[in-house]
Amino acid sequence: MKCPYCGSERIEEGITWGKSTENGAIGLKFTRGTLWSGIAPVYSDLCLDCKAIIKTYIKDETDKEWSHIPGSNFGR
Numbered sequence: 001m002k003c004p005y006c007g008s009e010r011i012e013e014g015i016t017w018g019k020s021t022e023n024g025a026i027g028l029k030f031t032r033g034t035l036w037s038g039i040a041p042v043y044s045d046l047c048l049d050c051k052a053i054i055k056t057y058i059k060d061e062t063d064k065e066w067s068h069i070p071g072s073n074f075g076r
Contacts, residue, residue: 001045001054008049017042030064037067 001011017026027039040060044053 003047003050003052003054005052006047006050008047010048011045011054012048013045015044015046017044028058029067031067032065040064 001013002009003011025039025041027042029037029039031037040058043057043059045055046053
């Protein structure tokens with residue numbers, strides 16, 4: 001893979017996003033039913049030379065009911 005910004009081939013792939021706090025998770029929120037929700041972990045590929053995030057993605061299945069409401073992990 002080559003960086004589209006600087007042309008470097010020094011790309012670190014599959015870096016996991018961290019947590020903002022020990023109790024919170026960072027990722028894409030989805031719901032199943034009215035009481036259960038989850039977080040799909042997010043990954044990024046990073047150019048080690050120009051520090052650009054080349055791609056951000058999830059590895060989970062995408063056939064989910066994705067939440068569009070900001071806030072806590074609970075509810076829709």
